[in-house]
Amino acid sequence: MATRKVAVITLFPEMFRAIVESGITSRAIEQNLLELTLINPRQFTSDKHQTVDDRPYGGGPGMVMRVEPLAAALEASLVALGCSRQQARVIYLSPQGEVLNKKSIDTLLSDGPQTAANFHLVLVAGRYEGIDERFIEHYVDTEISIGDYVLSGGELPAMVLLDAIIRKLPGALGDAQSAEQDSFETGLLDCPHYTRPEEVLSTKVPDVLLSGDHKRIEIWRLQQSLGRTWLRRPELIEALELTELEQRLLDEYIRQHSNAS
Numbered sequence: 583m584a585t586r587k588v589a590v591i592t593l594f595p596e597m598f599r600a601i602v603e604s605g606i607t608s609r610a611i612e613q614n615l616l617e618l619t620l621i622n623p624r625q626f627t628s629d630k631h632q633t634v635d636d637r638p639y640g641g642g643p644g645m646v647m648r649v650e651p652l653a654a655a656l657e658a659s660l661v662a663l664g665c666s667r668q669q670a671r672v673i674y675l676s677p678q679g680e681v682l683n684k685k686s687i688d689t690l691l692s693d694g695p696q697t698a699a700n701f702h703l704v705l706v707a708g709r710y711e712g713i714d715e716r717f718i719e720h721y722v723d724t725e726i727s728i729g730d731y732v733l734s735g736g737e738l739p740a741m742v743l744l745d746a747i748i749r750k751l752p753g754a755l756g757d758a759q760s761a762e763q764d765s766f767e768t769g770l771l772d773c774p775h776y777t778r779p780e781e782v783l784s785t786k787v788p789d790v791l792l793s794g795d796h797k798r799i800e801i802w803r804l805q806q807s808l809g810r811t812w813l814r815r816p817e818l819i820e821a822l823e824l825t826e827l828e829q830r831l832l833d834e835y836i837r838q839h840s841n842a843s
């Protein structure tokens with residue numbers, strides 16, 4: 583039996599309705615592919631205003647999240663996950679962390695006690711100027727960023743990470759193949775997609791997709807993936823060792839592309 587549990591420490595648990603109530607993520611949670619618990623550090627304060635932040639030592643603008651409510655929220659998260667501190671991975675969503683990509687998601691689910699079938703993750707969403715550095719030093723295993731820009735809080739990054747993890751769980755997607763064909767899964771970008779009608783915006787669907795010839799369609803899609811990746815993300819192509827067929831398809835794509843432009 584798989585055990586996949588995630589606790590999120592957040593001052594805005596209501597934001598996670600986007601994950602809990604919509605689409606693939608909602609269905610995965612309903613089907614118990616993953617258990618999600620939301621913990622608000624405000625529950626662990628003793629003052630009337632449920633204060634979780636304070637002014638920064640040394641002065642300067644903004645507020646900093648205090649250690650004590652976060653540490654208590656972490657304890658409560660471990661209870662909810664039903665595991666020890668050693669069995670859990672504590673991730674702080676932070677613009678200063680390693681930038682999230684397919685590889686880092688895979689690594690996260692194959693590191694130490696964490697596997698794709700059994701994982702216990704605690705995601706910490708910061709707010710204000712961030713969280714007291716001592717909490718990070720003492721409790722955080724990994725800092726993850728979703729890109730080189732700063733958001734107001736770690737909730738959206740935590741949801742991005744959750745969605746990316748959930749898509750990888752067996753049974754989460756209606757059609758198991760669609761995850762395998764996603765961009766980055768094979769190191770390439772996905773091919774273009776079309777649906778009915780055959781002609782719209784004065785543009786016809788490429789003939790090959792109407793041919794019913796599955797082998798030709800597969801080859802065409804592979805060539806489109808190679809070509810798109812070469813055009814949009816050449817560094818991804820450089821990182822791959824292409825097969826003879828792939829190299830031939832890419833060369834042909836490049837020739838056609840240069841003739842057209």
Ligand code: SAM
Pocket residue numbers: 674675676677678706707708709710711712713726727728729730731732733734735736737739
């Ligand atoms: N002062 C911090 C800095 O410049 O590194 C930024 C704090 S930000 C306003 C508040 C919180 O949003 C952070 O604690 C973090 O949890 C989250 N956050 C902001 N941008 C992020 C990003 N690119 N990736 C992940 N988390 C982010």
